[in-house]
Amino acid sequence: MHWADVVALNLSRRGTKHIVSTGITPSGEFHIGHLREILTGDMIARAASESGLDVEFIFIVDDADPLRRVYPFLDDEYAKFIGHQIGDIPAPNADGKPDYQSYEDNGWNYADHFLNPFLEALATIGVKPRIVKNLASYKSGKFTECAKIACDNSEEIKEIIERVSGRELPTNWFPWSPLDSNGSLEGVSVTGYEFPLVHYTDKDGNNGSSDLTKGEGKLPWRIDWPAKWSWIGVTCEAFGKDHGASGGSYDTGKEISQLFGYDAPQPLVYEWISLKGKGAMSSSSGNTIGPMEALQLVPPEILRYLIAQSKPNKAIEFDAGMSLVNLADDYERNSSRDFVSELSDETLSRRRRVQIEDAQGAIKLSTIDNADRTNNSSVSFRHLALLAQTKSEDQLVWDSLGLTKNDQPSDLLRDRLQKMRTWISSEHFPDEMKIVMIEHIPKNLLSELSSDEIQVLKRLIELLENCEWTSESISNSIVESAKSIDKSPRLAYNVSYVCLMGSKKGPRLAPILTELPKINIINQLRRCIDSFQ
RNA sequence: GGGCCUGUAGCUCAGUCAGGUAGAGCAUCCGGCUUUUAACCGGACGGUCGCGGGUUCGAACCCCGUCAGGCCCGCCA
Numbered sequence: 001m002h003w004a005d006v007v008a009l010n011l012s013r014r015g016t017k018h019i020v021s022t023g024i025t026p027s028g029e030f031h032i033g034h035l036r037e038i039l040t041g042d043m044i045a046r047a048a049s050e051s052g053l054d055v056e057f058i059f060i061v062d063d064a065d066p067l068r069r070v071y072p073f074l075d076d077e078y079a080k081f082i083g084h085q086i087g088d089i090p091a092p093n094a095d096g097k098p099d100y101q102s103y104e105d106n107g108w109n110y111a112d113h114f115l116n117p118f119l120e121a122l123a124t125i126g127v128k129p130r131i132v133k134n135l136a137s138y139k140s141g142k143f144t145e146c147a148k149i150a151c152d153n154s155e156e157i158k159e160i161i162e163r164v165s166g167r168e169l170p171t172n173w174f175p176w177s178p179l180d181s182n183g184s185l186e187g188v189s190v191t192g193y194e195f196p197l198v199h200y201t202d203k204d205g206n207n208g209s210s211d212l213t214k215g216e217g218k219l220p221w222r223i224d225w226p227a228k229w230s231w232i233g234v235t236c237e238a239f240g241k242d243h244g245a246s247g248g249s250y251d252t253g254k255e256i257s258q259l260f261g262y263d264a265p266q267p268l269v270y271e272w273i274s275l276k277g278k279g280a281m282s283s284s285s286g287n288t289i290g291p292m293e294a295l296q297l298v299p300p301e302i303l304r305y306l307i308a309q310s311k312p313n314k315a316i317e318f319d320a321g322m323s324l325v326n327l328a329d330d331y332e333r334n335s336s337r338d339f340v341s342e343l344s345d346e347t348l349s350r351r352r353r354v355q356i357e358d359a360q361g362a363i364k365l366s367t368i369d370n371a372d373r374t375n376n377s378s379v380s381f382r383h384l385a386l387l388a389q390t391k392s393e394d395q396l397v398w399d400s401l402g403l404t405k406n407d408q409p410s411d412l413l414r415d416r417l418q419k420m421r422t423w424i425s426s427e428h429f430p431d432e433m434k435i436v437m438i439e440h441i442p443k444n445l446l447s448e449l450s451s452d453e454i455q456v457l458k459r460l461i462e463l464l465e466n467c468e469w470t471s472e473s474i475s476n477s478i479v480e481s482a483k484s485i486d487k488s489p490r491l492a493y494n495v496s497y498v499c500l501m502g503s504k505k506g507p508r509l510a511p512i513l514t515e516l517p518k519i520n521i522i523n524q525l526r527r528c529i530d531s532f533q
Numbered sequence: 534g535g536g537c538c539u540g541u542a543g544c545u546c547a548g549u550c551a552g553g554u555a556g557a558g559c560a561u562c563c564g565g566c567u568u569u570u571a572a573c574c575g576g577a578c579g580g581u582c583g584c585g586g587g588u589u590c591g592a593a594c595c596c597c598g599u600c601a602g603g604c605c606c607g608c609c610a
Contacts, residue, residue: 006550022610023610024610025608025609025610027609028609031610033609033610034610035610036610037610038610040610062608065608068608068609165606166534166535166606167606167607220608221608222608224608225608238610239610240605240609240610241537241538241604241605241610242604242605242606242608242609242610243605243608243610244537244605245535245536245537245604245605245606246535246536246537246605246606247535247536247605247606248536248605248606248608249606249608251606269537269538270610271538271539271603271604271610272604272610273610274603310546311547313537313538313539314538314539314546315538315539315603315604317545326545326558326559329558329559330545330558330559333558334558349548349556350548351547351548351555351556351557352548352556352557354547354548355547355548355556355557356557358547359557382570382571382572383570383571383572384570386570386571387570400570401570433571472568475568475569476568478568479567479568480568482567482568483567488566488567489566489567489568489569490566490569492568493568493569497571503571505569505571506569506571507569507570507571507572508569508570508571508572509569510568510569
């Protein structure tokens with residue numbers, strides 16, 4: 001059974017109505033890692049819905065969180081916004097400076113600046129969660145009830161956190177962080193509480209009061225999280241292993257949630273995605289691949305498949321080179337399988353059955369809509385990579401695929417070719433996928449040529465010299481050269497690849513040769529014979 | 534200090550919860566294919582399941598211990 005179905009099964013034991021939640025703080029550029037959070041939740045929701053449960057999927061945007069520090073992509077001017085809520089400060093412009101104009105004109109804030117492109121990417125990828133913005137929720141009083149309970153029971157909450165997490169909290173700790181008169185959450189000490197006001201002294205020594213019914217502050221994370229479960233009614237949440245560690249925020253949240261009269265949601269802890277050879281993704285170090293960037297390279301199904309095919313507790317190593325090629329290959333291979341007939345085999349071992357079911361589940365969860373987008377473009381990922389490299393004009397690609405002028409390619413196929421071209425010209429396209437015609441043949445390969453092969457090669461040169469430089473005639477020449485000494489065409493192909501590309505195998509040769517000058521090819525073959533003798 | 538995850542074929546992993554003859558894909562090699570989608574079809578090669586104990590008729594799986602790698606508990610998913 002696929003992991004998402006297992007979670008769905010667990011949920012069905014708990015009830016029929018569910019809210020699956022995810023949440024991210026938009027403090028910088030989003031990357032592929034964030035996609036795991038959202039897609040894990042989306043897949044659970046989809047599987048649950050599939051199994052007949054009434055389920056809603058939400059994405060909580062933690063835009064009430066403060067700016068922690070001036071990140072490398074920000075101008076020093078942001079220093080004055082440290083401690084301010086990211087949904088309430090201006091977004092950076094291209095130079096990293098605060099864009100006050102847009103902020104005043106239409107409220108374009110820091111959080112939205114990073115969030116909105118991510119939401120667009122999500123839409124492309126088939127994820128349409130209900131968005132819950134934390135800052136607005138505080139301001140409209142959604143947190144009031146839980147905030148009151150927390151403040152009324154501050155000692156008990158403090159005890160839970162200290163006992164479960166094993167860390168000591170300062171004596172003046174209080175389960176509400178007030179905003180000071182400048183809008184900062186930092187350096188503010190609570191001096192008293194009488195609902196709905198929390199009294200404080202800010203870092204400059206000014207006294208004031210924060211009304212928790214109006215969101216003039218926020219709950220610290222370890223209380224904020226269970227409070228959200230409670231007022232939203234979250235029954236299932238996928239979260240990163242940082243929150244899932246023993247003594248982490250899920251453990252404390254579970255107990256705090258009881259104070260709010262709410263049972264903690266079904267948890268699902270997932271591992272991180274790291275960039276191959278470079279460690280964990282991090283927006284601040286620039287060690288990242290964004291969802292938008294990845295979507296320019298491959299179809300969205302592939303990104304879903306990246307998450308679907310791997311169990312959540314498995315770390316994923318990712319890069320936009322060979323990893324992506326292998327992933328796409330794997331996806332294509334599996335999506336063309338007939339799972340139903342495979343599973344109808346009664347003699348399957350339990351292990352084998354599980355393996356097939358998991359692949360089936362992963363493919364199912366990778367499709368964008370119910371519409372089947374993959375089967376109507378029969379060209380494989382590798383083949384398209386080949387065509388895109390050898391055909392400069394799109395029409396030549398369509399010709400090669402056997403599409404006539406009357407039978408034009410689908411938009412989907414056009415889009416895939418466009419992406420492939422983008423990828424090929426990007427830094428990410430792996431060397432081993434590149435088609436390279438060699439100029440000097442490795443001596444060891446040449447010395448392995450048999451006398452039959454040399455004979456075929458000689459014959460091939462003659463045939464090529466006299467043939468029309470078209471794909472068909474070149475093909476015929478190659479085949480003919482082998483037949484001339486009663487050998488399989490394979491022999492002729494092998495020797496051609498060795499001489500032209502330096503390996504015994506290669507992509508369909510004739511169409512590539514038509515793109516190159518005839519004389520160069522013939523000279524190259526001649527040089528091979530010369531250096532052999 | 535506390536805890537989590539991972540360790541199975543050259544590579545990527547499934548199988549561990551519900552113990553019952555070690556599984557896939559890729560790679561490699563061989564064969565097939567009288568015109569090659571780096572294709573396709575068929576076959577082969579390949580593992581004392583990190584290590585040591587224990588429970589059991591039977592352990593990759595359960596229990597105890599141990600080694601190695603990664604990570605979390607200072608809200609970077």
